[in-house]
Amino acid sequence: KRFTGANGSDWYDPANWEPAGLPDANCDLTVEGVAVTMTNATSVSLAKLTVGAGATLRIVAAPSKVTAAACLYTNAAIVAVSGMLKVEAGGTLVPECDIATGAPVVFKVGSFILEKGGKVDATGKGYGWTQYTGTAPEGAKTVSKGGNFYTFAPGAALTYGSASSNTYIDRYAPFAPGSPQHVQDGATGRGGGVVCIHAATVMMLSGEVRATASDNAGAAAFSSSTGGGVWLSGAAKPLWAMSTTAPKRTTCS
Secondary structure: OEEOOOOOOEOOOHHHEEOOOOOOOOOEEEEOOOEEEEEEEOEEEEOEEEEOOOOEEEEEEOOOOOOOHHHHHHHOEEEEEEEEEEEOOOOEEEEEOOOOOOOOEEEEEEEEEEOOOOEEEOOOOOOOOEEOOOOOOOOOEEEEOOOEEEEOOOOOOOOOOOOOOOOOOOOOOOOOOOOOOOOEOOEOOEOOOEEEEEEOOOEEEOOEEEOOOEOOOOOOOOOOOOOOEEEEEOOOOOHHHHOOOOOOOOOOO
């Protein structure tokens, strides 16, 4: 099955696929030379997914029902690929956390191949500030600087030179999105997002993986956003396990 973009960039529009219709768990998908966006994603199951040259596949997680930062993965958007997830040279995969709750996109795949020249880019796709009118959601941090804004980020800077709490949820485990810079006259940036890919078998990385912050120049003189997290895992096997001959053992005394 192939994404044509005949009717725009929306993943959920059946007219954008050839043959027409939304993909299912049995589909072998190829996205090439087009921009595709999956918004408010909760879960999707595929047999194989290839992001080819000139393509950008952006997957935006739906807001989490649980806003506590330590429970981010409770309502993560799950992209399950039973076979291979492959990002070819010139292709870009963009996992984007929900801007307010930080809900991430998690890939659970059979194998993952990132070719040289391919990218997984979560730059500026972490926590951010969302403008609101009326009353902000319960439990959110709020600030009024050129508008009213809220976020559930654990360490968002509320005013110049200050942070409301620890910048990261855990100092050792890089599983969380980054916090945003503070708002200055309506200008603000977003923290780095999360690249979370778990492969059941092979994981080969020859391309670029990013989860850096993205600051807004209008507020950059006052504070900066923080970087996000990269969490990659594959099957653990000794290198010689793929060879027919095991290496000679050395006895140390």
